[in-house]
Amino acid sequence: MSTAQPRPGSKGAPGHSARERLLEAAVDHAAHHGVGDLSLRQLAAALGTSHRMLIYHFGSKEALLTEIVRTVEARQRAQVAALAEDVDLSSPEALERLWAHFADEALWPWERLFFEVYAQALQGRRHAQGLLEDAIDAWLDPVANILVAQGTPAAHARDEARLMLAVTRGMLLDLLATGDRAGVDAAMRRFTARWRAGGAG
């Protein structure tokens, strides 16, 4: 059964190859159903293909999971870069604006997936290690730059960035568990207000 998708075998459009279409759909499925109890057959059925095709295009389940993790990671990084351009970093409300972005309910499936893969990586699962390596380090410089633009002395910027990262992720864990946006926002305000008052220390 061929779907109504564009050229299945066209070599001229590598950006829309069958493999890339499958990967995109697989990542989306992973975001909404998790990756912990994923089987090739279930995934293939959800994508309208057979598990044989997943093996064919990705080699193995492990390789497919690795690719999914890499894709999620790349999207996250692209998002940070985009945010750094969209938001006026020197604005006093920049931090609130950034938090409002990450707390948006539309991103929850992706954040759930992030924490799930993160936890799997902490337990030594091979396919998740890629995310673990960059989970902290890749964020420190971009966040530090934002903080410097906010007036933080460069000498403390990386420590402050590490703190900011921890606060954001801890708050997201709370938000995803409770769904209590108002309560989490109130707690976050305690942090940003104090940060702005004594940030130059």
Next chain:
Amino acid sequence: MSTAQPRPGSKGAPGHSARERLLEAAVDHAAHHGVGDLSLRQLAAALGTSHRMLIYHFGSKEALLTEIVRTVEARQRAQVAALAEDVDLSSPEALERLWAHFADEALWPWERLFFEVYAQALQGRRHAQGLLEDAIDAWLDPVANILVAQGTPAAHARDEARLMLAVTRGMLLDLLATGDRAGVDAAMRRFTARWRAGGAG
């Protein structure tokens, strides 16, 4: 359909029943090997028994996992209660003392397990839901009490507790991923120092 569940505790020594001994060993095994790819046979082999016994004592794999989660949760809560008694809450170094406790490498396996189960709960896994319900709420009052003893106005205590919880968990995520105790401690110091300076706001 359903096997006849043996009611535990009918014996005279419930504290040392075979079931409790198995559960304790299973929890310990879960802390060191994770719970994501756990099979009854592998677990039974590690505990020196057969998977038949795990089914016999706990009814099903799902029920065993639920019990493991409940045990981990109970231990955590007992730990908080013990800490609140051990540490002089009005001491200026109380927060540092508490953080030093949670950051201790001996607890890392338990914290890895906590985050793994937490993430599974966020993905809807039934056996993990118990932990999710109390992951935030059960901690707010104890932590708020500590903060009040530190001088935080009661009006802000719960918001501050929520923030403190998020910072601690975010920092633990960093620590478990990087193992960089010094770096994480430095970031944490940025938080506690500012908290002490402007905590009464």
Next chain:
DNA sequence: TCCCATCTGTACCAATCGGTACGTGTACCA
């Protein structure tokens, strides 16, 4: 002594898993 409840292991079951063998259809190139 017999009985019954608790506990444990062996052998087995159907289901599902990741992965493979093999045949087919199709688009492009010569």
Next chain:
DNA sequence: TGGTACACGTACCGATTGGTACAGATGGGA
């Protein structure tokens, strides 16, 4: 026209899974 490389599905494989059937222990009360 024939060839070839890719894309795809059906049917199957051995291994492993959670769970069950059943047979043996063991020990305390009658």
